[in-house]
Amino acid sequence: MKDALLEVRDLRTVFETRAGRICAVDGVSVAVRRGECLGIVGESGSGKSVTFASVMGLVKAPGRIESGTIVFDGRDLRGLSPRQMRAVRGRDIAMTMQDALTALNPALSVGEQIAEVLEAHDETLPARGAARRKAIRKASIEMLGLVGIPSAETRLRQYPHEFSGGMRQRIMIAIALACRPKLLIADEPTTALDVTIQAQVLELISDIRAKLGMSVALITHDLGVVAEHCDRVMVMYAGQVVEEGPTTEVIGAPKHPYTQGLLASIPRPALRGQPIHPIEGQVPDLIGLAPQCRFYSRCTQRREACLAPVEMRAAGPAHNARCILIGGDEE
Amino acid sequence: MSLAAETPAASETILRRNLATFTGNRLAMLCALIVVLFVVMAVFAPWIAPHDPNETDLFRRLQPPGWMAGGEWSYVLGCDALGRDILSRIVYGARISIFIGIVVILVATTIGILAGLAAGYLRGWVDMLISRIVDILLGFPYLIFAIGLMAMMGPGLWNIIFALAYKEWVIPARVVRGETLVTRELEYVEAARALGASRGHIMLREILPNVLSPVIVVATIRMAHVIILEASLSFLGLGVQPPTASWGSMVADGRAFMLEAWWVSTFPGLAILFLVLAINVASQGLRDAFDPRFSE
Amino acid sequence: MSLLKVEGLSKHYEGRRGIFDRLTGAKHTVVRAVNEINLTVEKGEILGLIGESGCGKSTLGRAILRLHEPTRGEVTFDGTEVTALDAAALKAMRRRMQIIFQDPYACLNPRRTVAEIVGLPLKLHGLAANDAELREKVAAICAKVGLKPGQIDRYPHQFSGGQRQRIGIARALISHPEFIVCDEPVSALDVSIQAQIIALLLELKREMGLTYLFISHDISVIGYLADRVAVMYLGEIVEMGPVEQILANPRHPYTQSLMSAVPEVDHAGRNKRIRLAGDLPSPLNPPKGCKFHTRCPLAIDACRSQQPGAETVGPGHTAACHRLAENLSLLDETQA
Numbered sequence: 001m002k003d004a005l006l007e008v009r010d011l012r013t014v015f016e017t018r019a020g021r022i023c024a025v026d027g028v029s030v031a032v033r034r035g036e037c038l039g040i041v042g043e044s045g046s047g048k049s050v051t052f053a054s055v056m057g058l059v060k061a062p063g064r065i066e067s068g069t070i071v072f073d074g075r076d077l078r079g080l081s082p083r084q085m086r087a088v089r090g091r092d093i094a095m096t097m098q099d100a101l102t103a104l105n106p107a108l109s110v111g112e113q114i115a116e117v118l119e120a121h122d123e124t125l126p127a128r129g130a131a132r133r134k135a136i137r138k139a140s141i142e143m144l145g146l147v148g149i150p151s152a153e154t155r156l157r158q159y160p161h162e163f164s165g166g167m168r169q170r171i172m173i174a175i176a177l178a179c180r181p182k183l184l185i186a187d188e189p190t191t192a193l194d195v196t197i198q199a200q201v202l203e204l205i206s207d208i209r210a211k212l213g214m215s216v217a218l219i220t221h222d223l224g225v226v227a228e229h230c231d232r233v234m235v236m237y238a239g240q241v242v243e244e245g246p247t248t249e250v251i252g253a254p255k256h257p258y259t260q261g262l263l264a265s266i267p268r269p270a271l272r273g274q275p276i277h278p279i280e281g282q283v284p285d286l287i288g289l290a291p292q293c294r295f296y297s298r299c300t301q302r303r304e305a306c307l308a309p310v311e312m313r314a315a316g317p318a319h320n321a322r323c324i325l326i327g328g329d330e331e
Numbered sequence: 332m333s334l335a336a337e338t339p340a341a342s343e344t345i346l347r348r349n350l351a352t353f354t355g356n357r358l359a360m361l362c363a364l365i366v367v368l369f370v371v372m373a374v375f376a377p378w379i380a381p382h383d384p385n386e387t388d389l390f391r392r393l394q395p396p397g398w399m400a401g402g403e404w405s406y407v408l409g410c411d412a413l414g415r416d417i418l419s420r421i422v423y424g425a426r427i428s429i430f431i432g433i434v435v436i437l438v439a440t441t442i443g444i445l446a447g448l449a450a451g452y453l454r455g456w457v458d459m460l461i462s463r464i465v466d467i468l469l470g471f472p473y474l475i476f477a478i479g480l481m482a483m484m485g486p487g488l489w490n491i492i493f494a495l496a497y498k499e500w501v502i503p504a505r506v507v508r509g510e511t512l513v514t515r516e517l518e519y520v521e522a523a524r525a526l527g528a529s530r531g532h533i534m535l536r537e538i539l540p541n542v543l544s545p546v547i548v549v550a551t552i553r554m555a556h557v558i559i560l561e562a563s564l565s566f567l568g569l570g571v572q573p574p575t576a577s578w579g580s581m582v583a584d585g586r587a588f589m590l591e592a593w594w595v596s597t598f599p600g601l602a603i604l605f606l607v608l609a610i611n612v613a614s615q616g617l618r619d620a621f622d623p624r625f626s627e
Numbered sequence: 628m629s630l631l632k633v634e635g636l637s638k639h640y641e642g643r644r645g646i647f648d649r650l651t652g653a654k655h656t657v658v659r660a661v662n663e664i665n666l667t668v669e670k671g672e673i674l675g676l677i678g679e680s681g682c683g684k685s686t687l688g689r690a691i692l693r694l695h696e697p698t699r700g701e702v703t704f705d706g707t708e709v710t711a712l713d714a715a716a717l718k719a720m721r722r723r724m725q726i727i728f729q730d731p732y733a734c735l736n737p738r739r740t741v742a743e744i745v746g747l748p749l750k751l752h753g754l755a756a757n758d759a760e761l762r763e764k765v766a767a768i769c770a771k772v773g774l775k776p777g778q779i780d781r782y783p784h785q786f787s788g789g790q791r792q793r794i795g796i797a798r799a800l801i802s803h804p805e806f807i808v809c810d811e812p813v814s815a816l817d818v819s820i821q822a823q824i825i826a827l828l829l830e831l832k833r834e835m836g837l838t839y840l841f842i843s844h845d846i847s848v849i850g851y852l853a854d855r856v857a858v859m860y861l862g863e864i865v866e867m868g869p870v871e872q873i874l875a876n877p878r879h880p881y882t883q884s885l886m887s888a889v890p891e892v893d894h895a896g897r898n899k900r901i902r903l904a905g906d907l908p909s910p911l912n913p914p915k916g917c918k919f920h921t922r923c924p925l926a927i928d929a930c931r932s933q934q935p936g937a938e939t940v941g942p943g944h945t946a947a948c949h950r951l952a953e954n955l956s957l958l959d960e961t962q963a
Contacts, residue, residue: 043817044788164906165680194679194844196903199888203900221818224847224890251892265822266892269850269874275829276851278822282787518734519744522798525694526748527721540738 004031005215006055006093006183011068013047013054020287024050024063026239032183037209037216039230039247041223041262045283046236048219052185056095057085073182091121094176098188100168104160110171111156114140117178143174146211147204166197170204180212187219202229223266227251232318235259238284238294241312245319255321258295293322301325349544352620359616365609373425380419381405385574388414393592409594411584417594420576421602427488427565427577428606432558434492439499440550446500447507448534448542452515462508465501473498474563481569491570495557506549510542544621551614555607562603578603628706629667630838631691631806636664636700638683638690658910660686662862664700665937668806673832673839675853675870677846677885681907683862684842685729688808691840692724693717704806722752725799729811731791735783741794742779745769748802764801772797772827789820793827800831809841813848825852846889850874855943858882861910861918864937868944878946881919883957901957917949924957925950 013025025047032038042048053059055070057077070077072093080088089095097103105113115136118125122139126132137156144152147170160168169189176184186205190198206229209216218230226233226247234244235256243256254260261279281298293299293306305324313326354360372379391414397404408417450461468476480494514520515538523537564570565579573580578599585596638661661683668674678684689695691702693709702709704724712720728734735744746765748754755761766776772793783791792812799807809828813821829852832839843849849856850870857867858879866879877883884901903922908914914921920930929949937945 043819166906194907195846195888196679196884197906199890199900200902202890203902222890223818223892227892228890262818263892265819266847267822267825267851268847268891269870271851272870276822276826278826279819280823282789282820283817518728518730519736521689521694522726522728522734522795523736523747525692525721525726526798526802527718527751528747532751537736541736 003034005034005073006030006032006217007069007071008051008055009069009071011051011054011070012066013050013059013063014066015063017062022286023239023289024286025054026289028068028236028239028241030234030241030244032215032217033232034182034215035209035213036231037206037218037229039226039233040217040219040236041221041226041233042236043221043283045238045286047239048236049187051236052095052187052217052219056089056093056185057082058089058095087121090117090181091179092181093183093185094179094181095185095187096169096172096176096189098191100165100172100192101160103172104168104175106160109157109159110144110163111137111140113171114143114156114175114178117175121179139178143178144171146177146208147171147174148200149174166193166201169193169197169201173201173205173208177208177212181214183215183217184209185217185219188221189218190225191221198225205229223251223263235262238289239286240294240322242295242323243319243321244312245316245321249316249319255315255319255326256295256323257299257301257325259321261298261300293324349620353616356616356619359613359619362609362612362616365605366613369425369606369609370429372422373429376422376426380416380422381407382416382419384415384419384423384576386415390414393588393595395592396594408598409592411581411595412588412592417581417598420581421578421599424576424578424581424599424602425606427571427575428558428561428603431488431491431495431561432554435495435499435557435561436550436554438492438496439553440503440546442496442500443503443505444507444539444546447504447509448511448538450504451508451511452530452534452538458508461504465504468498468501471498474560477560477564478567478569481564486569486572488571491561491564494564495560499553499557502553503546503549506545507542510545511538514538514541548614548618548621551610551617555610555614558607558610559603630670630705631668631840632701632703633664633666633691634701634703636687636690636702637662637698638686638695639698656911659862659913660910661690661697664864666857666864666867668838668840670805670838671836672854673841673852675849675856676840676842676859677844677849677856678859679844679885679907681861681910682859683910684859685810687859688726688810688840688842692721692726692808694726719752722748722802723804724806724808725802725804726808726810727792727795727799727812729814731788731795731815732783734795735791737783740780740782741765741769741774741786744783744794745779745797745801748798752802754802765797768797768801769794771831772800773823787820788816789823792816792820792824796824796827796831800835803835804837806838806840809839811842811844814844821848828852846886847891858885861908861913863918863947865919865948866944866946867937868941868946872941872944876941878940878944878951879919879948880923880925880950880955880957882946887957917947925955 008028008030011025011028012023015022015024028047028051030051040048050059054065055077059065065078072088077085077088118136118139125135140156141152144155149155149167149170163171189205190201193201202225205216220226230247232245233247233250235242235250235258237258243250243254243259250259251263254263265276265278267276279298284294284297291309293310296302296306299306310322310324312320312322315321315326391406391410393412394406394410394414395402396409397407402409406416410416446461450458476498477494480497481490484490484494520533520537523533561570562579565577566583568583570579571577581599582596585592588595637659640658640660664687666674676684676687686695690697697710700710704720707720709720742762742765745768746761749761749764755764765779769779770776774790774793774797783794786794812828813824816824825848831837841849841853853870855868856870856873857864858881859865860881866873866877866882873882877886884903887901905922908921916932917930917935920926923930927949935947935949937947938951940946940951
């Protein structure tokens with residue numbers, strides 16, 4: 001894809017467990033373009049977080065990347081040594097976690113944690129001495145200001161527990177952005193937050209994206225968040241991408257029965273008095289999956305042809321979905 | 332990743348899963364086997380011991396082990412100052428050590444569980460009272476405390492059990508109280524209250540099964556400790572009275588002949604070492620399997 | 628007559644005072660988690676209780692059931708004053724008032740089978756003559772909430788989050804209660820499972836003639852299923868009324884900002900955001916006057932000193948704000 005900052009092809013990440021082999025990410029291809037905000041939607045177990053943990057090289061045992069290529073800004077990340085990968089993490093790609101309280105180190109002050117990232121990655125800093133310390137301090141204050149934390153100078157000395165949930169999420173974003181990464185991976189940045197605070201944090205991410213010209217991969221389960229903040233969206237189900245395209249198209253005219261079902265089952269005031277039609281059943285067990293459409297057991301439009309492997313099909317110029325109903329030929 | 336944790340194989344209970352982890356730990360299994368062998372030895376002592384442990388024979392006074400000059404293979408570990416067979420006395424001595432270990436731990440754990448549950452669930456003055464008693468008892472050095480009690484009550488099997496259990500219960504009590512404080516806030520406890528369950532039901536049926544794992548682990552670790560304490564008391568002459576064989580008193584008996592007849596003290600000492608070591612390693616395996624939080 | 632009537636209900640938590648504090652006569656620190664709440668729930672309706680974390684909505688639900696003993700106030704259920712009942716009468720009352728919890732993992736005892744968990748209310752209240760009858764009733768209610776009969780001897784960890792929530796619902800319903808506090812029953816679930824549980828709760832309500840107090844932080848859910856809505860902020864109800872009224876014409880600035888903050892699939896980018904300054908104040912040290920004034924764009928001097936009382940602004944619609952008479956709306960202002 002043209003102007004893709006991150007391009008992942010046919011990624012497979014597996015977990016070997018006592019109960020069996022779990023293919024958490026099964027042939028996922030995804031591209032994040034420069035300056036865009038890509039939304040990644042899926043329920044728990046869909047593989048949305050594991051996909052990006054793989055990109056960051058953060059998949060822990062018993063998990064491992066089995067195959068696929070991950071190209072970031074022209075470099076193949078899978079070919080990098082752990083040392084080179086560490087240099088990429090934090091400087092070029094940064095990630096924020098869902099739970100800011102456990103993701104921040106409780107024993108270090110906020111200032112120290114921002115400084116840590118700058119120390120590790122920022123080459124523009126003066127080599128050593130008072131000038132370096134001063135530059136780090138200045139940059140830290142600037143970062144806290146950027147994420148909208150007032151009286152940054154005194155706040156730098158405080159510890160994570162002295163901040164509220166929304167503030168902690170901002171601090172984590174500040175740490176992630178300290179080295180002006182080209183890509184921010186935001187893993188459920190607002191799930192733990194209240195709606196009024198959620199709105200603040202999401203707007204903050206959008207503002208900074210515009211200001212710094214970075215790309216954002218926003219992992220979420222909330223289609224509402226995607227609708228309001230993302231340029232493109234990718235829907236994942238049971239380890240596969242089932243639909244991707246411009247947000248307006250995917251939300252406005254979803255092609256995959258799963259996306260359709262998901263949108264139809266969100267309870268909202270507009271549906272008052274009408275019964276909602278939930279998707280019946282549950283996400284299939286990822287152990288020992290048959291090579292068929294993963295959504296088969298829950299799909300209202302399933303037919304025999306769905307029992308064969310289903311590939312992504314074009315549903316529009318930039319809109320693809322993994323369903324045999326697209327394109328008319330049902331064989 | 333949480334993925335693995337969310338897909339448990341069907342028909343697997345927590346207990347079975349924990350047991351599988353434990354049996355997968357070979358060293359712990361080996362040690363558990365050694366402990367079981369000691370217990371079998373104690374139970375079937377009359378059939379296993381080659382001689383009567385109290386039969387004295389002054390002709391065999393301080394007879395060396397079978398493989399040394401002057402030894403006899405039928406008295407494989409040699410004889411003590413009264414010519415009694417050391418192997419037979421070790422076999423019988425296991426009865427005392429293991430019996431005291433088990434009874435003290437059973438009594439202490441039962442009291443500790445009840446006290447810990449009451450303190451952790453009822454809170455208020457009950458917690459105040461129990462926690463203060465626990466703090467005070469913890470303030471005394473264990474052995475000196477037991478020696479004092481034994482000196483007051485005089486020696487004897489049941490007195491030892493009392494002297495050791497008197498303080499031992501505070502350890503399970505503290506563990507159970509801590510676990511109860513956490514568990515009582517969980518929603519299933521609240522659900523039971525919302526359904527109209529009594530306090531007794533909640534403590535014994537809802538909370539207890541969920542705090543039992545760490546208690547079992549602690550109990551096994553402490554059992555080794557209690558066996559050492561019993562040996563220490565017997566060594567000091569405050570334990571089981573002669574002629575009943577006890578490892579601690581056997582070590583003490585051999586003290587006077589350490590240079591000319593090292594075997595009198597050494598073999599019962601080794602018995603204590605092996606049993607305590609085996610219990611400790613096995614309980615560490617239990618701890619890893621049942622309560623991952625406890626392992627460092 | 629209302630099925631449930633709550634009058635002046637408060638739940639305050641006192642900070643612990645050490646010996647030193649007592650000697651020096653230091654005052655207790657008091658957290659007013661729930662303060663002077665008045666509300667009614669009619670038979671057969673769903674009252675939605677909405678608010679952000681820490682606003683006291685869960686505490687209110689538990690205080691109504693006396694799971695947390697209220698500090699002050701009265702709760703009357705079907706003519707009986709619940710707050711005055713002794714232990715035995717309260718136990719009998721528990722059969723009629725139940726609760727469904729938020730966390731499908733914490734709400735089931737991991738060491739008990741589904742049959743034991745769901746059958747517990749029958750045992751406690753002597754509603755089954757023998758084990759066979761108990762199992763029969765458990766199987767019946769489990770089938771009703773969508774569990775398979777073969778699953779009742781399994782342990783909770785063998786189920787997914789959605790199925791566990793069904794088990795919790797079966798436990799609450801097996802004694803045929805009339806009133807249920809639903810404490811964020813779908814917040815911890817995935818979107819497609821949320822819809823299943825909501826559909827189930829609505830179906831059960833119709834079938835069994837239930838009344839719900841539905842606690843949630845999600846306006847979309849409340850807007851979909853509630854008949855009336857109460858909005859809570861820092862332990863107090865700031866606005867209450869029929870759901871259509873609250874959705875179409877929210878009068879309290881907090882309600883307005885709450886509604887504008889919800890990201891919606893339907894009208895992406897349509898509504899303007901009201902940016903609230905700052906975070907929820909600490910309940911340990913709540914602001915004087917109107918509790919919302921620290922974040923309210925409309926706050927005037929009166930708001931900082933006097934607490935506004937609830938005023939009627941429409942049929943069955945009340946709000947507590949000093950500036951109601953001016954008929955201001957944050958939504959209009961920001962759109963202009």
